[in-house]
Amino acid sequence: MKKIFKPLVVVALMLTGCSDFLEEDNKGGISNDDFYKTETGYQTLVTASYNTLRTSYRNTPWLQLAGTDIYNLSRGFAERGLMEYEQLYPENGQVKTFYQNSYNAIQTINMALYYSDIAQLSDANRKILTAELKFLRAFYHFLLVEQFGGIIINNEATFAPRMDLPRASLADSYQFIISEMEAALPDLGTAKAKVNKRTANHYLAKVYLTRGWDLGSNADFEKAKTYATAAINGQNITIPFEQLWSPTNQNNEEVIFAVQYDAKSIASESDGNNQQGIFGPYLGGSELNHKYMNGNIFPSWNLHNFFKENDARYEATFMLTIYDQYFDYYDASKNKNTIPIRAHYPRVWGREYTAADSIAYRAAHAGQIASNFRFYPFRSDENRYRASFESDMFMPVVKKFDSPSTRAIFNTHASVRDIVLARVAETYFLYAEACIGLNDLPTAAQYVQKVLDRPGNSKNGTKLVPNVDIATAGSQIAALDAYHIETAKEFVGEYNRWPELRRTKRLKDLTGRYNFDIRRIGVNAAFLGIGGADKIYRPIPQDAINLNDAQITQNPGYQ
Incomplete structure (x- = not known):
């Protein structure tokens, strides 16, 4: 009797080895090829690919939040290493979980892309599903780049253990992500609850913006503005903030991408x-x-x-x-x-x-x-x-x-x-941040103001303005610091703070200024890593390095 392969944890990639090849008794005797060839069978792979978002975000996404300016340690000192950096090591469990979940998600998506060629789908359906899956694969690679810098690119289905997986350069990692998202964009649809054109435009703006800061490219800031404009698509910020987050108003017109939940x-x-x-x-x-x-x-x-x-x-x-x-x-x-x-x-x-x-x-x-x-x-x-x-x-x-x-x-x-991962207000801020990258501070201030002008934001009828005027901030760093105060208020509790501060290179300074716990131990002591290098990325999990036959260099500060 043949066994049907369960693809959800196929990656022998580093953390779990061959034990992650799971088999299920196939009572009907049907092979993978036969099952995934059917439209119903193939849809299980597509659903599994989207469900990886629930796995990734069901629990506190510590790496998106911890160790920033606006969140402190709780009385239980949960995840102290991530919150304070001083005790952050390559063996950290949350870092390992994030890394493993991301690559398992990528492999699930790779399986869906592998079987898309034989699935009995209409050409139109195949095209749009392939585009959605390619975006999701690039999305997870981007999450990894935000946290670790250059990463292992995994763009093929794995049917046997792969133990020699080289780490790509940061430039090559970005190139892969951008090429995948841009290739997917034309074939994406407009369905609200799925990856759509607006989703891709928003994240292309964020990827180009992040690459612009990381690699020092003004051309990338310009591209970020272009894609942000496409994602905004002329939409103004019109929903009052309380209504925006009302439990009865989920998936509203400001939401661009969300992890979908429903009690049923x-x-x-x-x-x-x-x-x-x-x-x-x-x-x-x-x-x-x-x-x-x-x-x-x-x-x-x-x-x-x-x-x-x-x-x-x-x-x-x-x-x-x-x-x-x-x-x-x-x-x-x-x-x-x-x-x-x-x-x-x-x-x-x-x-x-x-x-x-x-x-x-x-x-x-x-x-x-x-x-x-x-x-x-x-x-x-x-x-x-x-x-x-x-x-x-x-x-x-x-x-x-x-x-x-x-x-x-x-x-x-x-x-x-639903867990909202992207919304139009963030797209406005991404545009503003790209303008700061280009030292166009007046335009950056205008785009931030468009968000502050949300109906109902002002309690007394006077215009709500930034704490510090970005247009007259006097320098790029001062403008960024003013900008980060505004994003802090707008996105409380949303899963984007750590990547935002890291990409603009303001993480250490702002946590040192505003984070009580890091001030207590000293910002230099918190960030200072092995060899005298600052911890500007998360550590690559030690298990990932140990299980990989390729020569993987640990991130600075953890070597």
């Missing part, structure tokens, strides 16, 4: 993702009927401090009032003027929250103050603010990703919200 498409309601529970402290046990917070990452004091008094995104980003049950906030049937309030996170600008403010709040909400009610005011001094880091509920949690449809599930992976 997962095995159980606890098999979703954990994005809603990452950013903020534990809110207590299931008896309180609040959402489960794993308390892995704390938004920094400086992140809160970046927001100004008239910026409505602050209330739209953070849950500043917790009612009797956390998800009461989303129940239109409940009168917010009568239900109990458990916690309030007051914020006043220019002074400290006082006892008089507390008395006034209690008076204004008479009859709603629960017996276990607590105030957790924002402190203007960072040390005072951090004094409560060991306490539950001490700071407001991020609410942008809340999944009220699964409120009854007290589980780390209870969210069935």
Whole structure:
């Protein structure tokens, strides 16, 4: 009897060797070629290729977030090596998981591309599916380049162990990614829930932008602008921020690319993702009927401090009032003027929250103050603010990703919200960043302002403006620092911060300026690696080097 090959973990590439060749009993006796030749069989490969996104993003994508200016260590010191760099080594488990997941995803996609030639598909369907798969393969290679620099390019299906896989140069890695995405672009469709032309244009803008910084190419910044313009496609920023992130408004017109979730498409309601529970402290046990917070990452004091008094995104980003049950906030049937309030996170600008403010709040909400009610005011001094880091509920949690449809599930992976990976506001920022790369600061300021002009962003009707004027910043570095403050506020909790700071070469300086944990140990001590080199990339997993017969040079700082 023949065995049917399960392609999801075929890569003997470095981390798992031959043990990842899995076989399943094939009760029908059908071969891979026969099964994947059918349209139904081939669709399983396409679905598996898209499902790799769930594997990659289901758990906290530490490498996209950790060790930046706007997220601090939690009280449990989760992933301290990634958060502080000082103890970051090639044996780090999260780095290995990211590396392995990315290459396993690439191999799944390679299998789908291999069988596309024999699948019984219409020419039109074959063309569009091939384009989607090529983009996804390039997308994963790009994620790897962002983290590791030059990478191993894997562009063929693997049916036997491959143990001699050379690492490509950074230039060759970028060339492969760009050529794959540009080849895919003409054949992509416009379906919203799949890879489409807009997705490719957005990521081509990001790839060219990243290459522009890494290789010092003004021509790449110009190409980034061209592709960003195509992705924007004349669309203005029109959805109010709270509405943009409403649980009832998923996959809206601003979303370009997302990891798709739906309660009907997962095995159980606890098999979703954990994005809603990452950013903020534990809110207590299931008896309180609040959402489960794993308390892995704390938004920094400086992140809160970046927001100004008239910026409505602050209330739209953070849950500043917790009612009797956390998800009461989303129940239109409940009168917010009568239900109990458990916690309030007051914020006043220019002074400290006082006892008089507390008395006034209690008076204004008479009859709603629960017996276990607590105030957790924002402190203007960072040390005072951090004094409560060991306490539950001490700071407001991020609410942008809340999944009220699964409120009854007290589980780390209870969210069935889509994970947004790209949206139009980011495309505007990519254009602005390319302009900064070209030292066209006035145009960069204009594109950032287009995002700040989102309807409803200003609470008092005055124009919401950047903390620092990018147009008159005086230098490219000063403009980048002003730009990064604006992206910090717009993209709280979205999975893009570390790659953004790394590509502009502002990672070390901004974490040294704003990250409390790294300031505590000293920024030079945090980043200084073996041999005196700074840790500007993540380490290539040691297992990947050990299992590869090719000569692989470890990244600087880890050698």
